[in-house]
Amino acid sequence: MADLQVGNRTIALDEDGFLDDSREWDEDVAKKLAELEDIELTDEHWAVINYLRNYFAEFNVAPMVRRLLKDTGKSQAEIYELFPAGPAAGACKIAGLAKPTGCV
Amino acid sequence: MTNTKIAPRDISLKTDLLSPIADLAPLPAPYSADGMEPPFKQPKPEWAEEHCASLDGFIALDGLRRPETKEDEDEFVRRFIGGLAKSFADSNNSFLEPLQLTMDYCAKCNTCSEACHIFKSSGEQEIYRPIFRSDVLRKIYRRYFTPSGRLLGGFVGADIDINWESIARLGELAYRCNLCRRCAQTCPLALDNGMLTREIRKIFSQEMGIAPTPIHAKGSMRQLETGSSTGITKPALIDTLEFIAEETEETCGRKIEFPIDKQGADILLIHNAGEYMAWPENPAAFAILFEEAGLDWTLSSDMIGYDSVNYGIWYDDTQARKVAMQQIKAAEKLGVRRIVVGECGHAHKALALSADRMVSERNIPVESCLPLLAEMVSSGRLKLDPSKNDFPVTLHDPCNVVRQMGIVKPQRDILKAICPQFREMMPHGVDNYCCGGGSGFAIMNSYNFKDFRNKVSGRMKFTQIVKAFGEQFTDPGIVKYVCAPCSNCKGTIRDLFEFFETTKKFNVHYGGLVELMVNALVSMNRPFLDFAATA
Numbered sequence: 001m002a003d004l005q006v007g008n009r010t011i012a013l014d015e016d017g018f019l020d021d022s023r024e025w026d027e028d029v030a031k032k033l034a035e036l037e038d039i040e041l042t043d044e045h046w047a048v049i050n051y052l053r054n055y056f057a058e059f060n061v062a063p064m065v066r067r068l069l070k071d072t073g074k075s076q077a078e079i080y081e082l083f084p085a086g087p088a089a090g091a092c093k094i095a096g097l098a099k100p101t102g103c104v
Numbered sequence: 105m106t107n108t109k110i111a112p113r114d115i116s117l118k119t120d121l122l123s124p125i126a127d128l129a130p131l132p133a134p135y136s137a138d139g140m141e142p143p144f145k146q147p148k149p150e151w152a153e154e155h156c157a158s159l160d161g162f163i164a165l166d167g168l169r170r171p172e173t174k175e176d177e178d179e180f181v182r183r184f185i186g187g188l189a190k191s192f193a194d195s196n197n198s199f200l201e202p203l204q205l206t207m208d209y210c211a212k213c214n215t216c217s218e219a220c221h222i223f224k225s226s227g228e229q230e231i232y233r234p235i236f237r238s239d240v241l242r243k244i245y246r247r248y249f250t251p252s253g254r255l256l257g258g259f260v261g262a263d264i265d266i267n268w269e270s271i272a273r274l275g276e277l278a279y280r281c282n283l284c285r286r287c288a289q290t291c292p293l294a295l296d297n298g299m300l301t302r303e304i305r306k307i308f309s310q311e312m313g314i315a316p317t318p319i320h321a322k323g324s325m326r327q328l329e330t331g332s333s334t335g336i337t338k339p340a341l342i343d344t345l346e347f348i349a350e351e352t353e354e355t356c357g358r359k360i361e362f363p364i365d366k367q368g369a370d371i372l373l374i375h376n377a378g379e380y381m382a383w384p385e386n387p388a389a390f391a392i393l394f395e396e397a398g399l400d401w402t403l404s405s406d407m408i409g410y411d412s413v414n415y416g417i418w419y420d421d422t423q424a425r426k427v428a429m430q431q432i433k434a435a436e437k438l439g440v441r442r443i444v445v446g447e448c449g450h451a452h453k454a455l456a457l458s459a460d461r462m463v464s465e466r467n468i469p470v471e472s473c474l475p476l477l478a479e480m481v482s483s484g485r486l487k488l489d490p491s492k493n494d495f496p497v498t499l500h501d502p503c504n505v506v507r508q509m510g511i512v513k514p515q516r517d518i519l520k521a522i523c524p525q526f527r528e529m530m531p532h533g534v535d536n537y538c539c540g541g542g543s544g545f546a547i548m549n550s551y552n553f554k555d556f557r558n559k560v561s562g563r564m565k566f567t568q569i570v571k572a573f574g575e576q577f578t579d580p581g582i583v584k585y586v587c588a589p590c591s592n593c594k595g596t597i598r599d600l601f602e603f604f605e606t607t608k609k610f611n612v613h614y615g616g617l618v619e620l621m622v623n624a625l626v627s628m629n630r631p632f633l634d635f636a637a638t639a
Contacts, residue, residue, distance in 0.1 A: 015166075015550060059340035060330070064381050067347050101322040102333035103378030103413060103448070103547060103591040 025096025164279035187311030216287035282542030366402035409434025412451035449502030478514030502590035541596025
C-alpha cells in the first residue's frame with residue numbers, strides 16, 4: 001500500500017494498511033489513518049484507541065477481542081459502528097498496533 | 105494458448121500470465137445461484153512489477169522480488185540450483201529416499217491429479233496437477249544433474265529454459281499445494297508429490313531466504329523471538345489466561361483454573377497459541393474437561409512451551425528443528441511424563457512425528473488429545489447429556505491428524521456419544537479433503553491470495569460442508585455445527601463462512617470438539633456454546 005504522508009514525514013504501511021513500524025505512531029498518524037477509512041475521530045474512538053495503546057505498551061501484542069469489548073464496555077456492534085473495518089483491521093490499525101500474526 | 109495445452113516445459117514461457125484462473129468447479133445449491141459467490145479480486149498491475157504474478161495471477165511469495173540486474177537474476181538461479189543439489193545430497197537424509205523415488209519412478213498415470221482438491225476445484229487447470237509441479241522440477245534436475253540431460257536435453261526430458269521467471273513460477277507453484285498428501289496416499293507407486301513440493305519450498309527458504317511473511321518473518325521467527333507466533337509473551341499469556349478464567353465464570357457459571365508450570369505433572373498440554381487469541385473458549389473447554397476427569401496436568405509459560413505451532417514443517421527444516429527443541433525443552437524442564445497436543449493438526453505432526461527425527465535426544469512421549477478425550481467419554485469419567493447437542497453436526501478431519509497419523513476413530517466415538525444428529529461428510533476419515541488452509545494457507549493473506557484459498561483450495565471442503573447438511577443447510581431456523589478440531593482448519597472455515605456469508609444466511613457455525621463436549625456436560629448449568637453471539 002502507498003506510504004502515508006503525515007506533515008513532512010513519510011510513513012511506510014504494509015499492504016493491508018498497517019504501520020510497518022508501530023513505533024512511528026502518534027496522534028497525527030492516527031488521524032491520517034482514520035481519514036483513509038473515512039472516520040472522524042471522536043472521544044469515543046480515542047477511548048478505544050488509548051485502551052489499545054496501553055495494552056500494547058504493556059504486552060507488546062493486541063488484546064483478544066473479548067477483552068477489548070469487556071475492558072472498554074462496548075459491544076461488538078458498537079466497535080463496528082466506530083470502526084467499520086472491525087476491531088483488528090479497523091481499531092488496532094488506527095491505534096498503530098502491529099498486524100495480528102500466527103494462527104488467529 | 106488454452107490452459108489445457110500448457111505443459112511443464114512452458115513454465116518459462118515469456119508471457120504475463122501463464123495460466124489465468126478460469127472456470128472453477130461448480131458449487132452446489134444454494135451457492136450455484138447467480139450472485140452467491142463473490143468474484144475474484146482483480147490483481148493490480150504494480151504487483152507484477154515487484155513480484156511473480158505471472159503464474160496464475162496470485163501471489164503467495166510476498167518476499168519474492170523481481171531482480172534489478174542480470175547479476176541478481178543469475179544469482180537467483182544459481183542459488184536455486186545449488187539448493188536443489190543439496191536436496192539430492194546424503195545430508196538430506198530424512199527426505200532423500202522418497203524424493204529420489206518420486207523423481208525417478210513417476211509413471212504419469214495421473215491418479216494423483218484425480219485425488220487433488222486444488223486440481224479438481226480449479227476446473228482441472230493443468231498447472232495444478234500434482235505431477236505438473238514435480239515434472240518441472242524433474243526437468244530442471246535432469247538438465248543439471250544427469251549426464252544425459254546435460255548432453256541430450258529434450259530427448260531425455262530435460263527440455264526447459266531456466267531463468268528467473270521459470271524458477272519464480274515454480275516457487276509460487278509450491279504454494280498452490282496444501283501439502284495434504286492425499287496424492288501420496290493414492291499413488292499406486294507410493295510416490296510423494298506433496299513432500300517434493302515441500303522440498304521446493306525448503307530450497308526457497310533455506311537457500312534463497314524466500315518464504316511467505318506470515319509463516320516465516322511473522323511466524324516462526326516471531327515464535328523464536330517472543331515465544332509465540334502470535335507475539336504472546338509470558339506476561340501476556342498469564343494475563344490472557346486470567347482473563348479467560350474470569351470470562352468463563354461470568355458467561356457460563358463455571359469456575360476454572362489453568363495450572364501453570366506445575367512441576368512433575370502427568371501431562372503438559374500445549375495449545376496452538378492462536379486459540380488464546382481467537383478461540384479462547386477452546387483452552388477453557390480443555391480446562392473444564394481435564395479438571396472434571398481429574399487429570400494431573402499443566403500448561404507451560406516457558407519460551408515456546410505455550411505455543412504448539414511449528415510452521416517450519418511446511419517450509420524449512422532449520423526453523424522446524426529450532427522450534428521443536430524449545431518445546432521439548434519446556435516439557436523436560438517441568439519433568440512431565442508426557443506431552444499432549446491440543447486441537448492443532450500440524451502441531452500433531454510436528455511434535456509427535458517430525459520431532460522424532462529432528463530432536464534425537466527427545467525422550468518424552470507426545471500424544472494427540474483425541475484418544476485421551478475419547479477415553480474420558482468411554483470410561484464414563486465425564487457425565488454427558490447428548491440432548492444438549494441436539495442439532496446437526498458434521499466433522500472435518502484435519503489432514504495431519506487423520507491422514508498423516510491415522511487417528512480416525514476417537515473423535516467419531518466422541519461425537520456419536522454426544523451429538524444425536526452427527527453425520528459424516530463424504531468422503532471422510534483418511535480420504536478426507538483438506539480444509540484449503542493446510543501448510544500455511546490459512547494465515548497467508550497477502551495481495552489476492554485469500555481469494556485463492558476461499559475460492560479454489562477451500563472449494564472442495566466448502567462443497568462437502570454444504571452437502572453434509574442436505575436440506576437442512578438452507579434453513580436458517582436450524583443451528584448447524586462444523587466440528588473442526590484444528591486451529592488452522594477453524595481459521596480457514598471461519599474465512600470461508602465470512603466470504604460466502606454462510607453463518608449469516610444459513611446459521612452454520614464452526615468450532616472445535618472440546619466445546620461440544622463441554623456443552624454436553626451434565627454438570628454445566630448454562631450452555632457453553634452461544635450461537636447467537638457468533639451469528
